[in-house]
Amino acid sequence: MRKYLLAAAALLVLSAPVAAQNITAPDAVVPAGITVQAVMVHGASLEGNLEGNAADREVMVVLPPSYAANPTRHYPVVYYLHGFAISGRDFYDYMQVPTAVATNAAEGREFIVVVPDTLTAMGGSMYSNSVTTGNFRDFIATDLVRYIDANFRTIPTREGRALVGHSMGGYGTWVVGMTHPDVFNAIWTQSACCVSARTETPASAAAMAAVPREGADAAGFGMRAGLASAVAWAPNPQKPPFFVDWPLAADGTVDRLVLARWAANSPLAMVSSHVAALRSFAAIGSDVGDRDGLVTDDTLIHQELEKFGVAHEWAVYEGTHTDKIGARFASVVLPFMAQHLDMGHLDMGTD
Amino acid sequence: MRRVWTAGLAAMMVLASQSAQSQDQARADLQTFEAPALAGNLQGNPTQRKVYVVTPPGYDEHPDRRYPVVYYLHGYWAPVEAQQAGFRLHEAVQAATEAGNDVIMVMPDGYSALRGGFYSSGPTVGDYETMVVRDLVNWVDGNFRTIPQRASRGLAGHSMGGYGTARLAMRHPEVFSSIYMMSACCLPPMVMTPESAAGIEAMTQADIDAAQFGQLAGLSTLATWSPDPADPGPLKVDTGLMPDGTIDPLVNQRLAANSPLVMLPQYLPALASLEAIAIDIGDADFLLEGNRAFMAELDRFGVAYQFELYEGDHGNRIAERIKTEVLPFFANHLDRE
Numbered sequence: 001m002r003k004y005l006l007a008a009a010a011l012l013v014l015s016a017p018v019a020a021q022n023i024t025a026p027d028a029v030v031p032a033g034i035t036v037q038a039v040m041v042h043g044a045s046l047e048g049n050l051e052g053n054a055a056d057r058e059v060m061v062v063l064p065p066s067y068a069a070n071p072t073r074h075y076p077v078v079y080y081l082h083g084f085a086i087s088g089r090d091f092y093d094y095m096q097v098p099t100a101v102a103t104n105a106a107e108g109r110e111f112i113v114v115v116p117d118t119l120t121a122m123g124g125s126m127y128s129n130s131v132t133t134g135n136f137r138d139f140i141a142t143d144l145v146r147y148i149d150a151n152f153r154t155i156p157t158r159e160g161r162a163l164v165g166h167s168m169g170g171y172g173t174w175v176v177g178m179t180h181p182d183v184f185n186a187i188w189t190q191s192a193c194c195v196s197a198r199t200e201t202p203a204s205a206a207a208m209a210a211v212p213r214e215g216a217d218a219a220g221f222g223m224r225a226g227l228a229s230a231v232a233w234a235p236n237p238q239k240p241p242f243f244v245d246w247p248l249a250a251d252g253t254v255d256r257l258v259l260a261r262w263a264a265n266s267p268l269a270m271v272s273s274h275v276a277a278l279r280s281f282a283a284i285g286s287d288v289g290d291r292d293g294l295v296t297d298d299t300l301i302h303q304e305l306e307k308f309g310v311a312h313e314w315a316v317y318e319g320t321h322t323d324k325i326g327a328r329f330a331s332v333v334l335p336f337m338a339q340h341l342d343m344g345h346l347d348m349g350t351d
Numbered sequence: 352m353r354r355v356w357t358a359g360l361a362a363m364m365v366l367a368s369q370s371a372q373s374q375d376q377a378r379a380d381l382q383t384f385e386a387p388a389l390a391g392n393l394q395g396n397p398t399q400r401k402v403y404v405v406t407p408p409g410y411d412e413h414p415d416r417r418y419p420v421v422y423y424l425h426g427y428w429a430p431v432e433a434q435q436a437g438f439r440l441h442e443a444v445q446a447a448t449e450a451g452n453d454v455i456m457v458m459p460d461g462y463s464a465l466r467g468g469f470y471s472s473g474p475t476v477g478d479y480e481t482m483v484v485r486d487l488v489n490w491v492d493g494n495f496r497t498i499p500q501r502a503s504r505g506l507a508g509h510s511m512g513g514y515g516t517a518r519l520a521m522r523h524p525e526v527f528s529s530i531y532m533m534s535a536c537c538l539p540p541m542v543m544t545p546e547s548a549a550g551i552e553a554m555t556q557a558d559i560d561a562a563q564f565g566q567l568a569g570l571s572t573l574a575t576w577s578p579d580p581a582d583p584g585p586l587k588v589d590t591g592l593m594p595d596g597t598i599d600p601l602v603n604q605r606l607a608a609n610s611p612l613v614m615l616p617q618y619l620p621a622l623a624s625l626e627a628i629a630i631d632i633g634d635a636d637f638l639l640e641g642n643r644a645f646m647a648e649l650d651r652f653g654v655a656y657q658f659e660l661y662e663g664d665h666g667n668r669i670a671e672r673i674k675t676e677v678l679p680f681f682a683n684h685l686d687r688e
Contacts, residue, residue, distance in 0.1 A: 045620065129617045131652060138620055179522075197604045235616055238651060257613070260540050263604035264613045272578055272605050273471065276388065276478040307581055308474060 021217065022123065023086040025094035031102040033065035038089070039151070041116065043143045049134035050243040051121040051231065058117045059144065060092040061152065062101045064110035074153045076160045076341040077112045078334065079140065079184075081169030081176075084124040084193070084225055088117030091166070100330035109338040112152060116144050118172075122216060123224045126194070126232035127165075127172025128265060132243040133232050140172065141180035158185050159282075159342035164333055166190040166325050167294075170286075174267035174301070181277035186340040188285035188313075188333050191321050195297045197266035198229055199259060205248040213241035233265045234258045268297075271304045278305070283340040284312035287328065289319030374411040377444035379435060380404050384459075384490040392477030393580060393587045394464035400482065401460040403435050404495060405444045407453040416453075417496045419503040419685035421678065422483070422527070423458040424512030426666075427467035427536070427568055431460040437666075438509075443674035452682035455495055459487050461512065465559075465571035469537070470508075470515025471609060475578035475587040476571075483515070484523040502626070502686040507531035507677050509669050510638075514538065517611040517645070520625060521618035529684040531629040531677050534636050534665050538645040540610035541572055543598050548590035556585070576609040577602050612641070615648050622649075627684045628656035631676065633663030 030036055039059050046055040064075060082091030092115040101113050118125040118136055125136035140163075149156040163184040165173040170192025177187040200208065208226050211219050216227055227242070234245040247258040263269050271278065278284065284305070288298040295316060302314045313336065317324065382402055389398045407418065425434035440456050447454050461468050461479060468479035492499040506527040508516040513535025520530045551570055559567070570586070579589035591602030607613045615622070622628070628649075632642050639660075649656055659676070661668065 129620060131616070131619060135620050137617070197600070199600075233616070236651065237653070257540075260604075260607035260610070260613045261616060264608040264610070265617065266604060266608070269601060269604035269608045272473055273576065273609055275474050276472055276481060307579075309580065 021085065022119065023090060023094070025090045028093040028096050028098050030098045034098045034102050035063040035067060036098055037061045037063070041144055041147045043134065043139040045138040045143050046134035046136070050132045050237060053120045053134050055134070058088060060089055060097070060115040061148070062097050062113040064101055064105045064112065066110055074155045074344050075110055075112045076343055077114055077148060077154050078162045078164055078337055080113055080115045080329070081127060081140070081165030081172045082115065082118070083167030083169050084228065085221060087119045088115045091115060095326035095329055100326065100334060103330050104334045109334060109343070111334060111337070112154060114148055116140065120228065122228035122231055124168050124228045126168060126228060127176055128232040130232045130235040131237050132235035137176055137179060140176050141183045145183055155342050155344050157342065158182060162186045162337045162341055164188045164190070164329070167193045167321065171195065171267065175265065175270065177281070178267070178270055178274040178277050181280045186281055186283040186337055188336060190325050190328065190333070191288045191292050191294055192286065192298055193294060194229065195266065195301045196268045197263035200247045200254055202248070202252055202254055205246060205254050209246035209248050229262065234261045268301050268304055271301065271308060275308045275310060278310045283336065284310065285333065285336050286312060287315040287317060287332070289321060289324060290316050291319060292321040294321065374406065375408050377408055377441040377448065378406050379441040381432070384487060386482040386486040388481035388486050389477035389479070393475045394477070394574070396463045396468065396477050401431050402487065403431065403440060403458040404491070405440045405456040407444050407448045407455065409453070417498045417688055418453055418455045419505070419681070419687055420455045420457055420491060420497050421505040421507060421681050423456060424470055424508030424515040425458055425461055426510030426512050428564055430462050431458060434458065438670045438673055440673065443678050446674050447678040447682060450679070450682070452678065454678060454681065455497060457487070457491055459483060461515070463571065465574055466567060467511050467571050469511055469572060469575045470518060471575045473575050473578040474580050476575045480519060480522065484519055484526045488526060498686065498688060501525060501528045505529045505531070505681040505685050507533065509533040510536045510665065514611065521611065521614060521621045524621035524624050529625060529627040529681060531680055533669060533672065533677070534632045534638055535642060536638055537572065538610065538612045538641040540607040540613050541576070543573070543591050543602050543606065545592060545596055545598055548592035548598060551588070551590050552592060577605045612645050612648060616652070619652055619654065622654050628654070629680050630656055631659040631661060631672065633665065633668065634660055635664040637665060
């Protein structure tokens with residue numbers, strides 16, 4: 001026991017910097033005229049999760065320049081989902097979201113942009129419903145949207161809402177969009193991760209199952225992403241400490257049912273049974289950098305959408321997984337959404 | 352065709368004469384509704400759908416009364432008329448009224464070119480899922496004196512319809528408040544093998560016309576859950592058979608994504624939101640193992656349900672149990688006026 005405690009203490013020391021293994025960023029510039037509110041949103045959908053992830057989540061709400069001076073005007077909302085191993089606030093900082101709102105407003109496109117935090121014990125919610133991590137699919141589509149509509153002057157209809165995300169957030173945009181098409185009018189995925197179904201070999205599955213719970217923070221980005229995927233897609237309330245079914249069968253082979261559960265959460269595998277939902281969007285966009293390791297995977301879902309006749313914008317641009325995301329959110333994604341959302345009444349300057 | 356028209360006309364005349372008088376017996380009317388959800392499907396399944404609407408005794412005489420509705424999804428293979436001939440839903444509704452539990456019962460046509468749309472959504476078969484949860488429910492609420500709210504709508508079904516019951520409850524929990532799955536099929540994931548894929552690819556139209564239940568069901572589910580609009584053949588399916596003789600993993604992944612057993616963890620909030628879940632199956636039913644696996648998942652995640660294993664096979668006691676079990680279950684769980 002003593003030995004265990006010592007080991008745990010050593011791990012704690014180790015994990016202090018390791019917990020900060022999540023990506024951080026200096027504070028975003030907030031241009032003149034932009035108001036940012038950091039609000040705490042309670043997620044009823046997140047209550048009782050087995051990982052102990054907070055049910056109250058910080059949400060960055062970026063208000064456009066005319067918001068304060070026009071107390072009767074309502075605005076469209078773009079929900080922007082962050083990626084893995086980063087908090088909502090750090091993503092907001094990294095992508096310079098206030099500047100994106102300001103530059104679009106300067107060209108007459110005024111939005112509220114909302115960045116929720118979904119960082120979890122394993123580094124990310126995968127925006128999935130899981131008794132282990134919390135029901136983040138429902139949190140985004142239900143709790144968050146309801147809170148924002150109740151507390152800000154939004155256009156509180158489908159026509160006034162878009163869903164956008166980067167990497168894990170791009171994945172979240174695909175799955176939340178496909179399963180809640182009634183909530184959002186248009187979607188855009190940037191460098192979406194996890195598009196095709198994750199698979200494992202017996203060796204990689206065994207490595208995953210061998211990670212100690214206390215050492216999960218130190219497991220490295222790739223392994224943490226695997227752990228986060230596992231707990232999001234194959235939760236098991238009866239198997240502490242991870243509360244997961246590892247993709248490893250008792251006989252040492254890969255557990256096919258677990259991989260089937262993962263596959264059922266794969267956007268690529270979901271397209272053919274969500275064609276009607278996808279076609280119901282006013283517009284879909286997807287892009288990825290040519291030097292992003294995910295370009296092949298993202299191209300697969302582009303081709304699947306083509307095959308099933310789902311109209312969408314698609315771009316492969318010069319860039320990596322991260323270097324142009326914030327700039328393209330400002331210069332490509334928000335202008336695209338302005339064309340496909342109800343932008344509200346123009347301010348006639350009479351009040 | 353002439354014979355169909357004549358029969359239809361006769362049915363309409365019977366209807367007209369009945370509705371002018373008092374309604375002392377439950378009445379099953381074969382009607383049609385429009386399902387825009389099926390528009391453009393590649394099997395040519397009609398958007399105009401047949402539907403049985405069973406109204407309880409006294410429905411005509413009480414124009415101010417409103418009723419809860421039990422939607423019933425039939426199984427694979429037989430058209431809706433043959434399903435009603437077997438189920439005799441009017442007798443179940445009659446018995447419900449006699450027990451003091453007036454209810455409207457609705458059974459839509461779930462048939463397809465391959466004898467069943469599995470209440471799913473795909474471009475080859477069409478969006479049967481939305482046909483039920485949107486087009487049918489709107490039509491029923493707009494044309495009959497229902498209590499048009501979730502708390503007063505139940506969903507039940509047999510075999511393919513038991514699958515549909517589980518699927519729709521998970522994916523559209525805002526529509527129905529209680530469900531009853533009878534001898535549900537297709538709960539564990541369907542898996543394509545090179546042998547079955549090769550068999551399907553070798554089928555001619557004559558083979559399809561002559562196919563037996565199991566063989567055609569395999570083809571119909573594949574067309575539903577692994578559609579391929581680009582398939583040069585008439586089936587518009589992706590069997591996944593690759594030049595090297597293996598199966599494209601994406602095909603089995605698509606099939607998994609349509610399996611209630613596999614989907615369940617993602618849809619637990621929906622299942623937990625239901626007022627009540629019932630499952631039953633005969634002890635001699637070939638689908639018993641799949642139902643047990645599904646219930647093991649419900650147990651694992653702590654979802655409450657009632658279950659009965661009764662003496663019977665896949666079909667021999669369904670009509671009886673709709674009357675003695677299903678409608679009494681909904682009488683306990685649906686809100687009335």
